[in-house]
Amino acid sequence: MTVFYCAKCGAQLTRDLQELQEVPDARVADADRDHETRLAPSTVPLGSYAIDLKPWGAPFVRPSAHAPELDGSDNRALLMPPELDGAVSTGPRNSVIVHPKDVPSLRLARVTGTHRGCCGPLGTGGRNMACACGARVATLAADCLGPHELHLDPIRVYAYNTEPKA
Numbered sequence: 423m424t425v426f427y428c429a430k431c432g433a434q435l436t437r438d439l440q441e442l443q444e445v446p447d448a449r450v451a452d453a454d455r456d457h458e459t460r461l462a463p464s465t466v467p468l469g470s471y472a473i474d475l476k477p478w479g480a481p482f483v484r485p486s487a488h489a490p491e492l493d494g495s496d497n498r499a500l501l502m503p504p505e506l507d508g509a510v511s512t513g514p515r516n517s518v519i520v521h522p523k524d525v526p527s528l529r530l531a532r533v534t535g536t537h538r539g540c541c542g543p544l545g546t547g548g549r550n551m552a553c554a555c556g557a558r559v560a561t562l563a564a565d566c567l568g569p570h571e572l573h574l575d576p577i578r579v580y581a582y583n584t585e586p587k588a
Contacts, residue, residue, distance in 0.1 A: 423584045424471065426518060426525075426574055431555035435574070436524050438584055442472040445519060448569035460541060460566035464521040471520045478573055479513035479561050480548035482506050500545050501568035503536035518574040518581070522562060525551075525572060531558055539565030549575055 423438035448465050455462050466472055479500075485508075502509065528551040530543070537547030545563025551572065552558050559578040564570050 424581050425584055426471075426520075426579045426581050428553040428555060428557055428559055429578050429580050430557035430559075431553060433527065433553055433555065435527060435553065435559070435579060436471075436520060437469075439471045439520065439524060440469060442466065442470050445472040445474050448571065455566070461564060462566075462568075462570040464523075465569055465571040466519050466521050468521045468523060471518050471524075474517045474519055474573065475515055477511040477513050477515055478517050479511055479545060481512055482509035482546070483512050484509050500563055501539060501565055503544065503546060505536060506546060514576055516576040517561075518576065518579065520572050520574060522564070522570070522572045525560065525574075527554060528552065528560055528572075529554075530562065539567060541566035544568060545571075545573075549578070 423440060425434060425438055426436045427434055446465050531550050531552045537544050537550075542564035543550050543562050544565050545561050545568070549558035549561050551560035551562050557578060559575055561573045561575070563573075
């Protein structure tokens, strides 16, 4: 079991979470969405976390002949604002994906402009969730048309394994 903490102030952000062996698929059928909010269920179940080894979130770049290794097919799908259409993530690797309800102390920072969908943040504008100390430590993607997940920034949080060593 693992607990995650804010790297700036040391505040505990999560309860004990169990690591998943792989990152769950972010695609959701329309029938699985909440009928009132239209939100998809969280990618990661309550009480769990997964490490996303691939780049995720901001910043984004457009693939070019100069950077053929950039291929959007491996990135977790985010609903992109028009100015980022076709862009791929070069954001942090090893972000920690958790259920948003497993981090109740985080507060949504102001999300405006094209990085906000009709029902919530797209997750394309960078870290949008703040610890009580004010440090932006995570990115929430929670618009009705995209995935519903919370990515803890691997630089701005740290993990502590709570299981006793054998």
